[in-house]
Amino acid sequence: DARVTQTPRDKVTEMGQEVTMRCQPILGHNTVFWYRQTMMQGLELLAYFRNRAPLDDSGMPKDRFSAEMPDATLATLKIQPSEPRDSAVYFCASGLVPNTEAFFGQGTRLTVV
Amino acid sequence: AQKITQTQPGMFVQEKEAVTLDCTYDTSDQSYGLFWYKQPSSGEMIFLIYQGSYDEQNATEGRYSLNFQKARKSANLVISASQLGDSAMYFCAMRENQGGGADGLTFGKGTHLIIQP
Numbered sequence: 001d002a003r004v005t006q007t008p009r010d011k012v013t014e015m016g017q018e019v020t021m022r023c024q025p026i027l028g029h030n031t032v033f034w035y036r037q038t039m040m041q042g043l044e045l046l047a048y049f050r051n052r053a054p055l056d057d058s059g060m061p062k063d064r065f066s067a068e069m070p071d072a073t074l075a076t077l078k079i080q081p082s083e084p085r086d087s088a089v090y091f092c093a094s095g096l097v098p099n100t101e102a103f104f105g106q107g108t109r110l111t112v113v
Numbered sequence: 114a115q116k117i118t119q120t121q122p123g124m125f126v127q128e129k130e131a132v133t134l135d136c137t138y139d140t141s142d143q144s145y146g147l148f149w150y151k152q153p154s155s156g157e158m159i160f161l162i163y164q165g166s167y168d169e170q171n172a173t174e175g176r177y178s179l180n181f182q183k184a185r186k187s188a189n190l191v192i193s194a195s196q197l198g199d200s201a202m203y204f205c206a207m208r209e210n211q212g213g214g215a216d217g218l219t220f221g222k223g224t225h226l227i228i229q230p
Contacts, residue, residue: 031216033216033217033218035218042220042221042222042223043204043206043218043220044220045217045218045219048216048217050216055216056216056217059217089156091158093158097208097216100163101148101160101163102160102218103160104150104157104158104159104160105157106155106156106157107156107157107158109156
């Protein structure tokens with residue numbers, strides 16, 4: 001059963017530490033998305049890639065967040081330094097856009113204390 | 114202005130009844146897509162159904178159907194014969210400018226559906 005895999009599932013870290021979240025998209029999908037979910041803001045698009053090239057990262061705080069796709073099987077989202085307001089669930093999704101749905105991973109629940 | 118509006122924060126429905134979850138959207142694009150996702154308490158996001166703006170027929174997937182009224186800019190989700198396992202958060206989402214390079218989804222705030230036995 002093809003699925004998007006995210007690691008870690010849960011992460012608790014101290015303020016100021018670097019956090020790296022990883023995503024393995026579904027094989028053959030050409031587009032990878034990063035979303036963030038919080039109670040206050042709901043689901044927000046942070047960034048996305050098409051054929052590994054970054055297309056839009058306007059939803060991402062540039063000073064501390066970075067997203068990369070070093071190869072077709074791995075996407076990463078890094079926060080450095082992390083802050084308590086970064087606490088959220090971070091979802092990776094992949095798809096064969098533009099005319100199909102995106103499939104989501106199970107998310108990484110990040111808590112910054 | 115919000116692009117996706119879900120006016121029902123929560124709903125209680127009796128098992129086996131049909132459920133309609135409301136969604137209205139705002140876009141000036143001609144080509145767009147509308148999506149519904151389910152998020153159970155376990156947290157994953159499960160795709161349910163898709164409707165393209167040029168699709169003339171309402172989309173259906175098993176017990177799910179999308180009541181698409183383009184002139185009213187509404188895309189309500191209908192769940193027939195609800196089951197206890199349908200209890201979850203439901204999100205309506207839109208992709209604007211389909212085919213034009215804008216591929217991310219804009220989500221509504223969600224509706225928390227609880228099915229009662």
